[in-house]
Amino acid sequence: QQQVRQSSQSLTVWEGETAILNCSYENSAFDYFPWYQQFPGEGPALLIAIRSVSDKKEDGRFTIFFNKREKNLSLHIKDSQPGDSATYFCAASAQTGGYKVVFGSGTRLLVSP
């Protein structure tokens, strides 16, 4: 049973396009949703995160759109660059009850020049 689901294992976009990575979750108690970026041979690193009280979080070229009613969210990478090629993990956690972070299975993004 996957509590956090990423619909695409891989995604390829052209340089300059907007990459859209989708994620859905099951547990209504989740209230914090980080996205981690991982390059080959490295550990994941936090890219951007949103709390469930917001429906949008923007940081430079990266934007999270969050839909609490539908239990889904998406990461938009505007003006994609080849350096954005990496695996992106959607994750979720609930602050109450000491809940652990649950990760999705990841989407491998390739940005072609």
Place this chain on the structure above:
Amino acid sequence: EAAVTQSPRNKVAVTGGKVTLSCNQTNNHNNMYWYRQDTGHGLRLIHYSYGAGSTEKGDIPDGYKASRPSQENFSLILELATPSQTSVYFCASGERLGGYEQYFGPGTRLTVL
């Protein structure tokens, strides 16, 4: 700068042997985590710790033990390694359990023959 280091970076073990993976953090974070990463599964939590002397079971603890002798160090122990434990293992540290950023180490690639 947050720093989590892991040793060894690569390990080949034999079935039935004992394996110890080590993690050190200089962030002075209370919480530390061990994950394994396998294709199609993302990151799965094995054990975690709230502080020195504490260890807690994560989502997939079977076949693994953990030890937190100090604030800085957190070890993962495979008493009787099996080929199914071949994976990449990541250690992470974080200030709070759930809802806050986790800082990951570079990973240990373990192969059990």
